[in-house]
Each structure stands twice: as C-alpha cells, then as structure tokens.
Amino acid sequence: MAITLGEYLIKLLERFDVEHVFGIPGVHTAELYRGLTNSPIRHVTPRHEQGASFAADGYARMSGKPGVCLLITGPGLTNAMTGIGQAYADSIPMLILSGVNATRELGHGRGRLHELPNQNALMSQITAFSHTLTHADDILPVLERAFAVFEGGRPRPVHIEIPLDLMGADASHLALPEQRSTPMRAPCIHPDQGSTFAEMCQAAQRPIILAGGGARGAAEELTRLAEALNAPVVTTTNARGLLGDEHPLALNASPSLYAVRALVEQADLTIAVGTELGQTDYDVYGSGPFQAGGKLVRIDIDPQQLKRNARAELEILSDARAALADVVARVPETGKANPLAEQVPGVRAAAAQGLSPLYARVARCLGTVWNTIPDAVFVGDSTQPVYAGNDLLPIPATGRWFNSATGFGTLGYALPAAIGAKAAAAERPVIAVAGDGGFQFTLTEMAMAAEADLPVSVIVWDNACYLEISNYMKEINVPPVAVDLVSPDFAAIATAYGWNVARVRSEQELIEAIALTQNSGTSTLILGMEFLDEDTGNQDG
Template sequence: MEKEINQIGADLVVKALEKLQVETIFGIPGIHNLDVYDSLLSSDLEHVTARHEQGAGFMADGYARTNEKPGVCLVISGPGITNIITPMGQAMADSVPMVVISSQLPTSVLDQGTGSLHELKNSTYLTKSVAKESKRVMHKDKIRSSIEEAYHLAMTGRPGPVHVEIPLDILQAPISKVESSIMNNYISYDPWEDLNQDNKIESAANLLQEADRPMIIAGGGSSQSTEELRKLVEELEIPLVQTIAGKGVISEEHLLCLGASIKFDSIQKRIKNADCVLAVGTELAPTDLEGTELKIEGILIQIDMDPGNFQRNFAADISLRGDAQRILSEVIDRLDFKENSNNQLKLEELGHSKEELVEHRGIDEKELDFTLDMLNVIREAVPEGGVLVTDMTSPAYVARSEYPAYSPRTFLHPVGYGTLGYALPAAAGAKFANPNKDVVALTGDGGFQFTMQELGVLLEHQFSLPIIIWNNDGFGEIRRNEELRHPNETIAVNHKNPNLEDLARSYEFSFSSVTNSSELKTVLEDALAKPKPEIIEIKAK
C-alpha cells in the first residue's frame, strides 16, 4: 500500500539516511542543498557543521575508521565537491567507507557550459577517480534506492567512498508516494561465502601446519579477525608483522607481534626467508611496505575481499577470496593443534634494532631519542582503548613502528594517500563516533594549518580532545629531504607560525607549551581530564 504524503525529493534523502540508521552527518549548507537542510530541521540526525568541506570529509573518515560504519557527508555542487576530493582520495587509498551526497545543477542545464553558479564539467568523472562509484540521480523515484545502494556499496567488498549527486529540480520535485526500501534485497553476508574454496583452504592449513619458518602479514582488512589471528600466532608460534593500517590487530605487546615494522631489513629478511607467508587483508602496496622492496620467496597465501589484490603487487600461490574472519576460522578448523609445529622460531631473534630505526629515518640518535621519549609519554597517557590520530608529521613516521597499539582502530594515520591536515578533523570525527573514549590528535605545525579552522567545530561542541602540535617551524620532513639533496640549502619549508597560545585563547581553549617528556606527561594527563580541548605545543627544535 503506497502512503500518500506531501514531500519533496530532499525529504527522501533524509528518510533514506534515517532508514539506514545513520546517526551523524558532516557537511556545510549552501544555496544548492538548502532543501535537504530544510528536511533536517525535523530529523533526529545529528549534523556537524564543518568549517570547510575538506574538514567534513576527514571527520567522516575518522568517524568511519573507529565506528565500523560509513561516514556520511553532505556538500554542495561545484566547490563543495572539489573541496572534499582530498578526503575521498584518502578514504579510497585506505579502504575507509564513506558516502558523499552532493547537490547538482538542475537537469535542464546539466553539462551545457552555461556558466551557472557552481557549475562543474563532468563532476561524476572527477569523483570517480577517488571513489568506488559516482552516481547521478536523474529521477525522484531513485533517490532513496540510490542512497541505500551507495551506503551498502561503501561497505561491501573492499570498503571505500561512494558519491551520489542529485540535481536541484530532483531535490525539489514533489513526491506523491514513497518508494519501497530496497535494503532487504542486499546481500547481508560475505558475497564469496558460497564459493567452494575447500581444497584451497585445506592446502593453506596444511602449509601453515608443516612450515618451518612461517610468517603472517596482517593489514587493515584483518581488523575483525583479532581472535583468529591470535589463535594462529599462539598455537603455531608464527610471528606476525602488521601494516600501518593493521596496527593493533593483535596487541603489539604480544611476544610474537612485530608491530608495523615491515620496513626494517631484519624483518624483511625474515619474510624473505619464510617458507610460507600468510597475508591477510592487505594488498601489500608500496605504502604498506613504506617504500621498501619486499621479496617473498616462499609460498604466499593471501586472504582478501578484493580478488584484484592476488596479482596486483605480488602473485599469490593460494588466493582465498572473502571475509578474513570467516576464512581464517575455516583454516583453523582444519589445523591439528595437538600436533607439534615444525616452526623453528627463536624468540630472541625477533624484532628490529634502534640502529635500523636511526638508519631508516635518516636522523641522528639525539633527535630520535627526543621523539621516542615524547611518544612513550603519549602512549602512557592514552588508555589502552584510546585513539591516537596522527598527521603526516615527523613523530608520526616514528610512531608507525614505535607507538604500540593494543587493539584495532586505535592508531589512525593517513598512510595510503599521505595527505596533510588529516589529524585534527579526523580526531574530531573519532570523538563524535566514540564520545566516551579518549582521543588525542598529533599533528605538525605545517599540517595543522591545513585544517586548523576545524577548531571551530571543537569550540561549538566542547568535548575533551588534546591537540598536540609538533612545532619545528615549517615542513620538517620536507626540509630534511631537501637538506639531504643539497646540504644547508632549503626552499619553501621554513615558516613563521601564528602564536599558538593566542590562537588557543581565541577559541577559548587552554594552552601549554612543553620542551621535554616530563613536562608533556603532566600536561597531557591534565588535558585528558579536562572537559574541553587543549592545544599542546611541543617545541621540537
């Protein structure tokens, strides 16, 4: 029975989000999406008004990474889309589910070059380069289904961003009936579940059981497989190394967890010499390997939702398609844990040395010690389930391997796309998703200024969020690389920064400046106990 109503297309956007049980959306109102905002007036959806669409996108990213649901954004056509492209690129690179809904010019002037306000040539072509899909809704009856499809596509298979744009006349079109929801038509289980992989799973189990020198590489796609991976690691005594996205899949305090240390020669040698390598939820991309050239000479067993990953960077000998948790469970069911493993593991040989870290970072030991001391204090202050959100900044590069994560999704870092300006808004998004968790942002003074306007969101919502700014007066990492190319000559990397104390005061935040780890310990512990944000400057020079 169709229900008679008095609504317009924009109302269906909000109804679709409510049906999907979306709780929070991030966006900015503009003249072209006001119809949707009018509908939000009568909705229980929480809307977070970013100060720039890039901030909205990064908030949605942090929200999704820590909430296991897509982050949802609402932006205008034209500049709204171009501003959110960078966060979409980051989400695409790091497999973060996101839905971006934008308005569009009326259908009567689409793609005609009329010079209309916010006109953008081939907007869906633009967004397709950073999204799993970009779809234009051309009929009011397709609004609800298009948003539902986008939401589910963002989570299905390898997660990522999906864009839906809706022309103004479609948003304003009167609706005489509500289309039926198509949510029940979606596959609610692993799409590869019915694929018969029994023989390959049996072979994988036998290889792991009989291996003398096995290794596991765990990526972000294994984040739901903590118990299964821990069982494999402990029962077969297999060392596990994580990618940056996989940090915390099993606690980095575990004796057999090598952390995100794949970049070090000692770890790469161990992987090269392994007779069997199990890669779970990772495409083994150059960013996963931090620019190093990994060699796998043993048998490679790869578990992934995306079958393209089985040949993209390394050729898998045994490829298992589907949900990592389910497939690992099936492998474990075929193992005989009563039988002694052939593994010739020597615990004392695991791990990497400080000398390797110094060599890889290309910095002197004094600078490294300063960084490590600060990271140790942050780790001690942030509770086990707390979240550290980092930018592309010098201490974060060290933190990749040296900041231990104890559980999945507690160390956020924009590794795949490598954008600056991520930490502050992504930390805010993580806090919106987890209001009762401690969240800390760690950013450099250069990256901070990409998105520092999002301090306004924190001012508006007033929750505890320490913002640690590693102040080395510019783009410190690029400066270091320039000096390696031409010693004592640099260009465009030394900045005159604003007065951070005055900036904090203007947003009604507290402020502290520290020069050593003992000062940071006191300040950070106090900041986590405060009901509103605090800016903490670390004078890194």
C-alpha cells in the same frame, strides 16, 4: 503530507543507522537540511569541506560505520576531494551526498552557479562509484548499492549527486521501508582453497603473517592462526594493534624496516591478509621491492588487488575473518616450533636500534601516554613524530592509532579526523598529532571542535619548517627552497577559539595536558614538544 526528495533521503539515512553527518550547508543542499530539522541525525559543521571529509574519515575508522558528508555542487565537492582521496587509498567507507545542477542544465556549460563540466566523472576517480540520480524512485536502490560496497566489498567512498530539480521534488509517493534490506555479506573462502591453505600451513616450517587494514575485523581469528603456527605477525600502519602490544608474536614494527624485511625473507610461507603490499607500507625507505619469503598466500576482498604488486601461489578471494576462521578450524591448535618466532625479540631490538635518537624518544613518549591513559586514541598527520610511531610503536588494540602518513599521504588530516573520531567515541581521549605545517592546513577546524562540543587534545610539533621535505632536498643535493615557515601565535589562536593551551617540558606534563582535556571537557592545544629533541639540536616537524 507532502515530502521532498531531500527530506525522504534523510529519513532513509536514519533507516540505515546514520547518526552523524558532516558538511557545510549551501543553496544547493538546502533541501537536505530541511530534512535534518527534525531528525535525530546530528550535523557537525566544519569550516572547510576538506575538514568535513577528514572528519567523516575519522568517524568511520572509529565507529566502523560509513562517514557521511553533505556537500554543495562544485567547490564544496572539490574542496573535499583530498579527504575523499585519503579514504579511497585506505579503504575507508564514506558516503558523499552532493548537489549537482538541474537535470536540464547538465553538460551544457552555461555558466550556472558551481557548475563543473562533468562532476560525476571527476568523482569517479576517487570513489567505488559515482552516481547521478535522474529519477526520484532510484534513490533507495542507489543507497542500497552504496551500502553493499561498504559491507560486502572493499569499503571505499561512494558518491551520489542529486540534481537541484530532483532534490526539492515531491517524493510523497515513495514509501519508507520498515527496515533496511539485509546487509550484504562479503565473499567467503571456497572449501577447496581452505583445504589447500591448511595443507600449506601445516607443511610450513617457517611461516610468517603480514596483516593490513583489511584484517582489522579479524583480530581473534588472526591471533588464533598465529598461535597455531607460532608465526610472527607483521602489521601495516592501518592494522597496527591487531595482536595487542604485549603478544610475543606481534612485531609491532613497520615492514619497511630492514630487520623486519630480513625476517620476512627467511620465511618458507608468507600469509598476506588484507594488505596491498604497497610501497608506503613495505618500502618507505627506498630499500627496493619487498620480497615475501617462500610461498605466498594472499587473502583479499578485492579480486583486482590479488593480482597487484606480488604473484601468489594461492589467491583467496574472501573476507579476512571468514578465510582465517576456516583455516583455523582445519589446523591443529597447538603451536609448533618456528625458528622465526624465536627471532622476534631480536628483530624488535634491531629495529629499535635502527631508529634515530629522536624517533626512539618520540615512540617512547607516546608509549608512556598509553601506559598512563590506556584508552587513548592517537590520530596523526604526515609528520615525523607520526612516522616514528608508524615505525616502531606498540599499539594496544586496533583503531587506536591511525593517520594519513601512508597511502594518499595528505597533510591537514589530524585535527578534523580526530574530531570525527571523537564524535564516534565520546568516552575516549582522542589525541591529534601534527606538525606546524600540516596543522595550518586545517587549523580553523578548532572551531568545529568547540562548536560541536567534541573536545580533543592536539599536539603540535612546531619547528617553523617542512623539515621532512627540507631533509629530503638535502639528501638529493637540492638546496632547500620554500620549506621555511612563518608560524602564527598558535596559543593566541587556540585561546580565541576557546581552547585550553598547555606548554609542556616533560612526558609527565604531556600526560597532564591530555588529562586536562578530559577533565575540563574543553579541547587543549599542546605546545613545547621540543623537549624530546633538546639534546640533539635537531627539531622535527
């Protein structure tokens, strides 16, 4: 029986345990959709390809599996690049499958539909690699290379483009593997380095741990090391929740805050696990270069990252879980005295006192939601309520708080990424948090949630302004220009998409509005959050 390469590729994706794909069909991807007709893979359709890449990102963060996009040549791909860029910056696995013009047309510039001069070169800047398929027989090896990146290296997006003449070509001669190849194992710590690392840990009197997104899969091992060393743990946004929200060693505060930076500088050993030590995590407020206290040990799966931002006395190329498990086995389990651990409550208090009244109220309100709806997941945009959470919000577990306010720092992320997260975890309440400006970037994805029956709650912080930018302009003596917004009737739009609408005036009403989504199975738009700011006269957005 004849089978096209497009159909064969979909069957391969099934072998690789792909369950959801996000995209908008077009004439340059129709052959892929032929393969989806009888496939168990679920297709979710956004209203813009940027929504597809954001949703795939949210799905990947929630499921731990790569988010998959099917994109047309040219504009479909360029529309999705913002979301792909965010995933690249945050080390999120994403598989982008796109069309490209027929093999004989590549590079000629003849004005073919959706033609770009060099689509592959464009995508290579925001992916681990971009590959142009030139032979049907190469599709399995290239797909295996992509999953090798997702499983055995720094998990970033991979792009595979398939010329139109190949996508519909006969692939009957290609056999489907009975099962996929053995998953790739990430690099592990060398025994000699393990011994050195353990010696440094045991010699330290004031150790501290910095954990980034690369440590997300090592919560148990990191906790055990922290307890053995009695070492405080500072987490970036992408690692928040690693120790839970009640562990006495968990600072649950941004390493950009002055009180946290001051604590780190007192350390005689700083252990940095899976973190770039980058500006958007460690110097958001322009306080100057981040200084790690004492000797620095870095653990990272990316050899290049070990050489960026800070020089370390010991550089360990390893999966975080493997490296931490190795050192935990070598270090006595009984925690020793560490004066930094004694300072954790005081540092938390000092960090809280440094927050603006609005930020403090927002963090308290979101914390109340978690206390009442303990399995909730928050997905945030670049907006001040999210910045407040990034600064000082105790997160109960990993994967429960993620947003686009670090790294690439895009707008429009929250709603589609929340829908992707809901596709991965249907049983959890998923709550998007966005300002009125960022929400309008991808507002039409309300249709995606309704059509795919993926109900989410969306909190919109509406002040008719890009207020963060306005405030920054004032700080540098630039008269605010082009920051005031005309907001539409959000409630009317939500109703038109079949959503519930809730206007809240208190934390209790907020909780009830979120519960409405779960009880009714219908998405809910939540407005009226200015109650958090009513006594300052300064709304946020």
